Amino acid sequence: MLSMANSETSTALRKTKSQIFTNSALGFDFASLERRFIVLGALVDTEFAMRDENNNVKALFRQGQAHMALNNIDAAAESLENALQFEPNDAGLKKEYAAVMKKIAIRDNEEKKQYRKMFG
Numbered sequence: 644m645l646s647m648a649n650s651e652t653s654t655a656l657r658k659t660k661s662q663i664f665t666n667s668a669l670g671f672d673f674a675s676l677e678r679r680f681i682v683l684g685a686l687v688d689t690e691f692a693m694r695d696e697n698n699n700v701k702a703l704f705r706q707g708q709a710h711m712a713l714n715n716i717d718a719a720a721e722s723l724e725n726a727l728q729f730e731p732n733d734a735g736l737k738k739e740y741a742a743v744m745k746k747i748a749i750r751d752n753e754e755k756k757q758y759r760k761m762f763g
Contacts, residue, residue, distance in 0.1 A: 678712075685709045700730045707739060716750065719743045 686709045692702035703726035710719035723740040730736055 682712045
């Protein structure tokens with residue numbers, strides 16, 4: 644009799660635990676979370692690629708793209724600037740760098756507007 648009660652309690656606890664985890668998952672955007680993990684993994688990969696070859700233009704380019712995907716635009720600019728030092732005429736690098744610089748300009752203009760409102 645006691646064993647049957649323990650079994651029922653155990654089953655009820657597992658079911659409750661499952662419901663709690665399922666309900667807490669509602670707050671996550673799994674596609675976004677999965678994408679972020681993929682991008683973070685790409686950043687780690689670029690670090691490994693540059694361990695022995697810090698002038699690896701392709702790794703620096705990919706690192707810049709990963710930083711952009713994470714909205715780390717200053718870090719993206721730095722990676723792409725480093726890549727451009729080694730390949731200053733690369734059209735793909737120039738295009739990606741221009742996109743980063745545009746985002747930086749937009750951010751800086753937004754900050755200026757906010758400061759004007761605060762102190763204007």
